[in-house]
Amino acid sequence: MASSLSTEEKIKAAAKQVFISKGFSGCTSRELAKASGMNVALVNYYFRSKNKLFQLIFQTVMEEFFESMVSVFSSDLPLKEKLKFLIEREYAFLSKHPEIPRFIINELSRKDTDLIELTHVLPVIYNTGVIEQAIEAQKKGEMRRVDMVGITLLVISNCQYPFMAKPLIKNLHNLSDEQYQQHLELHKGMVSEMIIGYLFPPVPKQNKK
């Protein structure tokens, strides 16, 4: 039962859910309290303010968000397999946490937010050696000359957007939840094949020196 958790952790867990689904400005202190079965004063007793609590939770969500990405790049696989694996992992993560990309993108585009430091995550990825893998594959002419920003964008666009846009696409195409789920599963395969097919064209385009 959830009551085995401490009050502090109950509030944190509930607040995470509420913040993710409604955003910082979409919920109130009392709503956060009620969602954890506590009262308003307790929220501020443990976390000082709504804003402090949010900052704390946003940080942890960001870490979860990048965790699997880093772990995949750190794995001992050829680049092409890493990318297939990454897409698979992203879809698995998003199936569990479909609201997180929207939440993060939203809160990051608030002008008035104390923006979180992400500078530490890039070096971690770079240290996995994935850059060297890409450069080598490109030298051999096996891989298209796309930089890390381009690769990142390709992968997360095609993975995250379909989850974020669920209400839009469902509404637009008149789909049930089950139908959309099927489309997502189908789409994963297409995305994987498309991206791999693009980045690693069957016939080498050119061998730049």
Next chain:
Amino acid sequence: MASSLSTEEKIKAAAKQVFISKGFSGCTSRELAKASGMNVALVNYYFRSKNKLFQLIFQTVMEEFFESMVSVFSSDLPLKEKLKFLIEREYAFLSKHPEIPRFIINELSRKDTDLIELTHVLPVIYNTGVIEQAIEAQKKGEMRRVDMVGITLLVISNCQYPFMAKPLIKNLHNLSDEQYQQHLELHKGMVSEMIIGYLFPPVPKQNKK
């Protein structure tokens, strides 16, 4: 000068900007009033309530959002050219209105929102004959057998996400605005080539039947 507009239109124009960038729950009635140079009472005098004003604006934003998409499908072009054109148009639209996809997706995923009817836009697209074009191209084996949902998802994922995720990617890769702009331009070409290359594979996969 903007003062040539009527009070009602000044409020509407300012509210559109504010709603799009801060969302319904991210702004106040007084903020909407101040942004148009008016006062709170005038907002409710012309639009009855904050919610009514929002509903009105959301509707018009949605229409702008689908306008170019429909117009491209209605154009007299072969399917492959339509898709190239669509991507080009999407990028042009998003360069002008980079905040709109996030705004729409956000507001559509609010549980408590009176959801807008989109059922009229799908028939419009279907009536352009694009479906028949796709089926024919697929019969000839020129095009992969991907349905309308899949095509839609591919295009708008790769177009919209890079604009939505600007703060995330900028932060992650430590890019300046100018650098990100360059990446966007570069990405457009990649996306177009990738999607076309995937949907219309150079060597016909198989001729079903």
Next chain:
DNA sequence: ACTTAATTTAAACAATTGTTTAAAACAATA
């Protein structure tokens, strides 16, 4: 000029916001 209607303003409304207070309940230790 007079009357009527439409527009704009300042002020007020009750409800809700984030946050704090001070007392109560609890737990641990002596």
Next chain:
DNA sequence: TATTGTTTTAAACAATTGTTTAAATTAAGT
């Protein structure tokens, strides 16, 4: 048991919320 310190509660705080009122101003038509 008495005395700590910690946790929880109910109530209050001023500020802000969406909305309304009623008076003031402007515009239009006679």
